[in-house]
Structures are given as C-alpha cells and as structure tokens.
Amino acid sequence: MKPAPFDYHAPRSIEEAAGLLASLDNAKVLAGGQSLVPMMNFRYVIIDHIVDLAKVEGLAGISVTGAILRIGAMTRQRDLEFSPEVAQHCPLLREALSHVGHRQTRNRGTIGGSLAHADPAAEQPTVCAAHDAVIEIASARGTRRVPFAEFAVAFLTTAVEPDEIVTAIEIPLWPAGHGYSFHEFARRRGDFAIVGAAALLDLAPDQTVRRASLTLCGIATGPLRMTEAEQVLTGKRFDRGVAQAAAAAVKAITPVSDIHASAGYRRHLAEVLAFRALRDAAARCSARI
Amino acid sequence: MGAKQFGARVARMEDPALLSGRGRFVDDIKFPGMLHACFVRSPHAHARIGGIDASAARALPGVHAVLTADDLPAPMDLNRMPMLVPNPAIAASLTQHCLARDEVCYVGQAVAVVLADSRYIAEDAIALVEVEYDVLPAVSDYRSADKPDAPRAHLTLDDNVASKFRMAYGDADAAFASAPHVFTEHIWQHRGGGMALEARAVVANPDATGGLLTVWSATQTPHICRRMLADLLDRDLESIRVIAPDVGGGFGPKAIFYAEEAVIPATALKLRRPVKWTEDRREHFMCATQERDQLWTVSIAVDDGGKILGVRGTLLHDTGAFVPWGIIMPYIAAATMPGPYVIPNYALDIKVVLTNKVATTPVRGAGRPQAVFAMERLMDRVARELKLDAAEVRFRNFIQPQQMPYAVGLTFRDGKPLVYDSGDYPKAQNEALRMIDYAAFKQRKAVAREQGRFIGIGIGNYVEGTGLGPYEGVTVRVLPNGKVAVATGATNQGQGTRTTLGQIVADRVGCRFEEIVMTVGDTAAIPQGVGAFASRQAVNAGSSAMIASEVVRTQVIKLAAQTLGVPESDIDVEDGIAVARSGNRPSLTFRELARLAQGMPGFSLPPGQTPGLEHTAYFTPPQASYCSGTHLVEVEVDPMTGAVKILNYAVAHDSGTIINPMIVDGQIQGGVAHGIGNALLEWMRYDENAQPLTTTFADYLIPMATDVPTCKIVHVESPSPLNPLGVKGAGEGGTIPAAAAIVAAAEDALSEFGVHFAETPLVPERIIDALRAVDAYARLSEIA
C-alpha cells in the first residue's frame, strides 16, 4: 500500500498555489492529508502533482467579525476544537468536532480538507450546512464565494474545480444563547457516522421557535437540511410533541444503503437522532421537555 | 534462596526492548542488496488463468524479476502445498499451489511475484502485469454451496462438499422422542479474523555459497515452516534455518504455513539475493486465513426441571477455497459443544463446504466460541421457556467436581477419548456470579428501567481442550559465563513465553531470573519444535522446561558434590551458586561449574558425568488438558439506536496452576476483547461474487479502548494431573464464551419485548429489526 509516484510542490502564497494548479496536469491539493493520503496509499487516487498548502501564508486562522466566524481552510481541527472563539460563537462546531476521527487525526486534519473531500458522513460539512456557511474558493481566475447549499454536488464531489482551492469558511453566527446539539451514531468512537443530526434552535422567552435548523449526514451524498422539519418547528411553542413531529418529518428522506447500514435503518436512526438533537438543543435554551 | 518466581507477578523480560523501540520484527530486518517483493493477486473469486504478460513490468526500472508458477523451483512449481492435519473424513483434500497455475479460487490468491528495489517500485510493477482471466461463477454464500445448482468452487470438483461426518454418543433420537420439552435454535455466526496488528512478513537470505538459507517469518510455527520449506524446495532440513523473531500478535492465522512463506525463499534462492515481503493490510484482509461462517441448527431435549436429556443438530461450516488445516475447526466445535454439562445423548452432523473465499483455519478459540455460543443459546432458551433462572438451569446440569475425570463420550481432535482431567464448574460459576453481584441484578435492572435504561445480564460457560501435543522441547544449558541459556521451539507473539519459561527455569535450576538467556522461535536453537497454537505452550514447553531444569540441577549438584568432596545431599543450589551446607560452606558458582563440566582436553570424563551442564527435554502430554470458566456480562442496550455498551464483565477462569498471574490476566483480558469483537463488531463481508467488502480497519471493526471494559478476574485453580506443573492453557479461554454471554445479556436487556438473537456479530441494525418486528416502538416512542 504505497502511493504511486508524484511530484511535490510547496507554494508559499495563494497566488503561487493557484498558479501551480492552473498550469499542472492532474494536480491535487494536499491539506491535512487524513483522507487523501489513505486513498493514495490504496492507489484509489493516482496524482501526478501534489500541491501542499501547509506553507501557504494566511490560510490558517480563526476570527470573528460582526456575526461572521471566519475560519481559514488550513486551520487544523485540533485548533478549532480548543478555540475559545469557536466555543463561544459556534458551539455546534465544537460539539461536532468531538466526533471527528481521533486526536491524532484532528492534529493534522483541516476543516478545508474535510469540506473539499466531502465525505457524506462528515461532521464539518454538516455544521456548514446547518449554519448556511459560505465557502470561499480561490484560483488564478479569482476568488468566488459559494453558499454551502451549492457546494456539495455529488458523492465525494464539490463545486471546487480542479484549479481551485478552498481558502476559507464563513459561518454566519446565531444569536448568543441559541440552542445547539450534534448527535451521531457510529459503530465505534471516531468512526464515520452511520447517521448524524445537527440542530440549531433560537427560542423566544416563551419557547416559541423563532428559527430552527436541522441537518442530517450519512443519509445522502452530502449533508441534508431538513427544511420540512424546520417548518414544522418554526413559530411553534417548543415541546415534546413538536419535537417528535419534526423528527417524524425526516422520515420522508430516501437514505443510501451500504454494508454499514440499510436505508431502513438509516431512516430509523435519522428520526431518533433528529429528535435527540432537537431535544438537547432546546435544553440548551433552557427548554426542557 | 531468591524469591520464588513461579506463581509470582514477575515483570516480563520481553518488555524493555519493546518499550524502547528496540524490538526486532521481520520488517525491521534489512540486508544490503535486499529486494522487495509484491504479489500479483487475483481480482476475481474464481477464474481460469489464460496468459500472463509481465514484459511491461519487467521493463520498469528497478524491477529485477517477475516470476510465475513455472519459474518456481521443483517441486513447488507443480506440487500443491501440504495439508497440515489430514483426516480420513476429508473428501476434497485441496490445498493451493504456491503460485496459481491455471485456476484462481479466491480474491487475492497469488498469481505472480515481482522483485524490485523497493516495495514502492514493486507495487508500480504489479499494475503492469497483465493476466488474462476467464471469469467463472463463484460460490459466495456457503448456505447454498451444497445445492445441486450451485456453481463449483473448483473446476475439478463434482460438488462443494469437502467433508461430512458425525460426532455422537448415546441415542439422541430416542432421547428426543420421549422428551417432555424440545427447543430448537438456528444460529448464524459470521466470518471474522485474527487481525494481528503486525501483518505477515517474510525475509529470506541465502548465504553466499547457497549452503544455508535463513528465513525470518512472522509465524507462530517456525519449525513447521522449516519442514514445509524443505519439502517444497527439496532441500535438506539442515540447510534451512527459520527464525520467528519478535512477532506482532498471532491469534491463529500465523500458525498456518502460507504460499508466500514458500515463494519468498524460492525467489531469494533463484536471484541469490535477500528478499523481503511485508504483507500490507489490504493483502491481510484478502489472503490471511479467517474463521467461520457457521450455520447451526441445534435442538435440546430437557425434562420438566430443565435437566438435559439430549442435544442434536447439524453444523454447516464454510472452509473457504482450500483446507490447509483439514477440518479441525468444525471438529473442535463439535467436540466443544457439550461443555461443562452432563448431556446423556448427543449427535451432531457436520458438513464442510467449499466456497470461493480465503480458507478458514483456527482463530483464537478455534471453533470453540461458535460451539459455546450454540450450547449457551440453548441453555438460555431452556431457562426462558421453563421460566427458570439462567444460572440455575446451568447449576442443574453441571458436571460435578467429584465426577472428574469425566469422559464425555466423544473423541477429541488429538485422537484421544475426550476426558476432562479436572475442573470445578459450579465453583467457577459461583465465583463469577459473586463478582458481578448477580443476586442484586434484578433490582439493578428495575432501577435502570425506571430511568428509561435497558440493562441485561448474560452467562457463558465453557470447557476448552488445551495443551495439545505432540510435544515441545526445551534445552537448558549453563553457559561458561555462569548464565543459563534456555532454548525452545515454543514461540512468542506476545504471550510472554520467555518470561514464563524463565520463571520455571529460575526456580528449578536455582539461578537468578535475570541471568537467563532465552532463545525462542529459532530452529537453530533446538532441533525439534512445533510452535504456538491450541493454548499449548505452557503445558508442553513449561513441562519440558521443568524437566530439563531439574536434570541440570541434578548435574550441578553432582559435579559440585564431587568437586567439593561432600555428599550430594549436602548441596543447595540458589542464585547460580552451589553451596555445601556443611563445614565452612564452600561453594562453586555456575561459572566455575560450567567450566569444570566442559572437561579437560585429552582427559576422559569421570564415570557418570555428561558433557556440560545441559539437558534437553521433550514433554509429550498424554492427552489434552481441559481449561474451563464462566463469564458474566452486564450490558446496556439503547433500544433506539441498537447500541450495546458493556457495563461490567466478570471472568472466573480455571487454567490449572498459574505460572504468572499478571500474564494470565492479560491473556484473559485480551481474549475477552477479541470475544467482544466477535460478539458485536467484527464481520468479514463479501458480496454475491465473493468479493471481499470489508478490507480496511474502517470497515472491519476491531474493538477500541472504549469498547472493552477492564474485566474482574478470579482464578479457580484446578491443577491438571496430566503434566508435572499442573498447568492448562490460557490463551483462548477469554475469547471462547464472550459472544455467548454478551448476546445473552443484550437479549436480557430487552426481555420485556421478547426479542431473540442467534447471530454473531449482533449488529445494532439487527437489534432494531428485532424490536420493529415485535412492534416495540409503539411503546418506546416515550423514551426516545
């Protein structure tokens, strides 16, 4: 299980990296390498040129401006996990990260790498979907900003073109005191989720749902926003019955079936985890059910 | 005298090197000019091989050779590999060619081998070898392999049945005909593997003259490897040395002699260079032997009090594409099923079928976990149907200690009547029940249920034939520097073989444990050897170590007495010094004695003295010794997701006399972990074309630190009367009853729904399916 030969490039700037991707054939960006390198070792992926972003200036970092959390694509998952900004402003991401691989892989793995790899069960894209994140993508042709809803296009495929680089993720923040919860079911700690559910809730003091976001992963080729369930919730006084009705609404999905789980089992888990995520998100707004 | 080593928690002599990165595993070995091998493997489960075109691969810079079957030396070019344990009941005695000739019968079967300057280049080259395959229908599902319309696993076969045999005593049919209660279980146990963290590896180095071929292999059985190699290469045994250096876990699959172990030495001889092959994990998933599937349909006949009248049924066993170890696994399974219970009548009909998958051979437990699962599922069924307590049903059926030795009525795989040598099964179960506070469980369960939690308890009892022959040898020799050299054919894949043998030798010879120089797993160190399988080394090598040590001690005493001019009865030996108890306590060190024992050039030895202070003993056990035990497990099931969490695990274990409790506890704990994998996680899956689907550690799930609790362990020591140490095996007992106990506990946790499980691994989805089938979610929606 040794990778096929490739040439290695370590650009220092975005412009240099973009230039390499524009000029080289069969080139691929290397971020943390925790998903790409296994595929190279198995020779599922054979690449002629690796463009390593590790030495590119300005690609890592976490900042909050107004109601936007901006995360550089090369920010390591481990740094997100322990970031006070993330904990304070985007606690859903922090909770989701506790399910991402293992400490040894989070030390290397990056949020941009996870988004570009786009595993259907991955947690970080799920948080992006939940928060309506905007993905910043650069190339020699310029920079564009893609809403997450348009980012994941097919199995392990995103809107990122071969000459493009994910440079940053902008996460619109929810108001302070919002409820959040990330539940997933995996066979073992750190395994890819069979199904995961991310919930965000903004409740009025009388527990009326002002805004709700419910996202599932592991169901389709990418994270799925459960808009019907969100509609069930919005405007209602949050209680157990509403949460159950919203969770029941996710049963309309048509999940994938594979060796890890049948479609029917995934559908069952989706309802269970959606309910648990909503319940716990509400509890964090002091709405106990 | 120094502290007694035997029975003490002695720190392992293996550890310092392994902890500081100074271990020496096969892949750590490097020689100048060494080539690296990679195998071209079949991508099809069944195919006829047409032409092989390796010209592009041979032209790649850095590639030295691409060899196919015809390029191998005689007789291994044409001969099939030897079968290790033949049996007259085997109809299709098929083993594979070292490199496939005209047919491949499982995905991953080796077709050709590339030798290159690096493994990287060798992998580049295998992609360039073009093999023409005429794809044939493959047998994937063993349950239909014996049907008339099933495809054939081999072109040469008329059907896929490798063997059919019956294991029986008494008159089961008569017992069933008159029994008041008969219950039947259909039990399905899926494929799993050994999955040592170190995959297989071979280095072969021919010396410059071609006179001696040295082979390092990550094997449990170097002496067997050497004999096989001598046959396949048609060389003198003395011209081959096989070394198993540090080996990174065995668990059974490394007891097999593999095609790659033959091919790599052959390529080294042919190219006259050292060659290394290190199996990668993907190869290991495809080509290292596995264990199971098994399908059991078994019935139990009991009286109104739950006392067993008879057990009968059928066992269908998937042996994969070949039978390298014969049929010992289903044989052991059938012989293990009666376990610790009095079963007056027993009949099991076994059918072994071929499929187009890698062969199945023993993996930790070797058929026993499946048999215990089947038997214990029956016992739980009896308890449920007759509304008896699960522990009570077992107490009513135990063989009692005063019945020992107990003849079961079957013949074990060692060819001897299956006679339990010793054991106290009621005591072991009582100990386990006490450790887990079984009496209070009902209350714990009620309290948990109040909180919306579902907890359950399960029991697994087993008896395991261990310490199988034929023998293992140990040489003990006092070296001229006063240290004591110990050499054995026993091997070490983590069991602490050096330490336990060292403990025996230190006590019995009378030397310091630290002064022992141990050689294991090297055919140059001792002429005859067998190796590690069947939890056999403590019995065989341990007894030999004791016998050899006592002879050497006698030699030491004799020589010291002679030299000091005192009676032999006057000599004490301790810490490597022979001391006279009389006079001013004159003494001789081992160093002085070893030099005296060498003799003087030109002078005859005194009458009765043998050269050196040295003895080799080969202990052969009269039959298997039977280890036993009880596992009690408490689990929590999340009925909404199907997750099973183990809360509490207690083991009462009887492996006879204990040499090193720390090591035995470690064997049990590690065995339980493997059993948890069997019970809940590990499932080697194939598609309908027999393509393996779970070939990564992300798809084939072995237990992690969060899946395995620290077990409570007590030792119930019933010494074996069959060997001088009273020991029995300890390597597999931890695994054997685990799945039975865990699945029973999961079922008990959901007892209010009346769901029933008879499959391993018990995956979460199966639990949800079962709950759905009884419409449990109507009630469960309240606690989601």
Add this chain to the structure above:
Amino acid sequence: MATRSISLLVNGRRYEREVEARLTLADLLRHELALTGTHVGCEHGVCGACTVLIDGRTARSCLTFAVQVDGCEVTTVEGLAPAEGELNVLQQAFQDHHGLQCGFCTPGMLMTLTELLRDNPDPTESEVRDVLTGNLCRCTGYAGIVAAALEAARRLRVQQGS
C-alpha cells in the same frame, strides 16, 4: 523520479536526506533512518501503530509524506527514554502494569499517551480511553494500557510536585 532534499530533527538529531516525494514519513524513519521502533500496521491511518510526534503533536506517520516534515521536529519511541538502557516513567508504568503483549502497537500507544500526559497531567480514565481510540491493540484488551497511563500520570504528578 521526483526527489526533494529535506532536513529534519528526529529525537534531537539532525538528518538531511534526498527523498522521493511519495516516501511516507513512516518509511523514512524505518528504512532510511533505521529507526524501526515506529511500526506500520495498516497504512490507512486507523490503527495508530505508526503514531509519532510532529512538532509536539501526534500524527500518523503513514499518512504524512517525508517531504511534508522538512524543517520539522519529529519524536519517535526511540526518543522517549532518558538514556540507553533506561525507561521513562510512562514506559516503566507499561512494564509494571502489563501494558503490552506483542509490543507492535506499543510505540504508537506511548506516543499518544506522551502527548496526553503532557497536555493533561491528571486525565480521567474516560479521557485516557477516548484518546486511545486512535490506537488499536489486538493483544491486551487495553486494561493494562489504561492502568499504565493513569499510574504514569500519578507518578509524574508526584515527581513534579516534589
């Protein structure tokens, strides 16, 4: 063949090598630098046997190319002991608590726990088990490893407290 010059510190010693771009850090350590204590168990980043510290953080050396650690500081199992023939506190706790059997996963376990005990000197059992999910062991059933980690933490706290 695409090669690159790299320079790195391993266990405090400077190495300079010309390496093929595709050479993994695990293979560099094992086969070019003769540091065979780091083991390779899966080459797809799950088993953790190849875990080393890169600039103080654990990483899979099978998922890292040697060219990526140009200019970095790498610590392997060979760098743990205070001196030849000695064991450090964690290594000694492994021997005392039977935290290893075959020893193949052990180097990775030690590196993971070295990082944990540095960052969290007083971990709970569940924190130890959680971090160990990144390292598979097939022999021990983890009990001895967990006990060794907790005992090493205790001994280190006593040492630092005194």
